[in-house]
Amino acid sequence: KAGVTQTPRYLIKTRGQQVTLSCSPISGHRSVSWYQQTPGQGLQFLFEYFSETQRNKGNFPGRFSGRQFSNSRSEMNVSTLELGDSALYLCASSFGGSGYNEQFFGPGTRLTVL
């Protein structure tokens, strides 16, 4: 069974640009969550999508947005990049139903903003 995949794995952008990251969940999983990991702030929850709808959202500015497609693949977009957006972005997928759902993490996309 294929795991969670993320593309691209590495990305370099400059301030003011925008970026789109992609996440393909494990087959059958309908929930995709996104996390940002930085040395200063640690691992922080960005948002969760389930069945093409944003179900939960963390405390990030509106520059961070996402969407989910009918095949459960998800994209995350960051507009007007800032130096502080440099981070490892992780996505995780799960079945997403009620009750306990173990999340499986992808390899991450490392974004560097210059």
Next chain:
Amino acid sequence: ELKVEQNPLFLSMQEGKNYTIYCNYSTTSDRLYWYRQDPGKSLESLFVLLSNGAVKQEGRLMASLDTKARLSTLHITAAVHDLSATYFCAAGLLLIFGTGTRLQVFP
């Protein structure tokens, strides 16, 4: 708002020794996770604890959960170099993570 605290932040230990990492969370959570992260890598799930008194063991690692004390522990027995990594606990439905414990095991 759920907050998760881990200690210690750094742990340097000799091979063969035992140690415990602590994870406290601020509000009720019906689940507690432990993850391992190697440098530059993603998160690997170690344990999921779903009830008070739950104890799980895998190799030299054992995790437990006390929901009344809002405390989980990750106990390392007879540490080996391969256990060197950063360990995170996380609580809640949306995975609120602790700060992580960077473990270094030396000969």
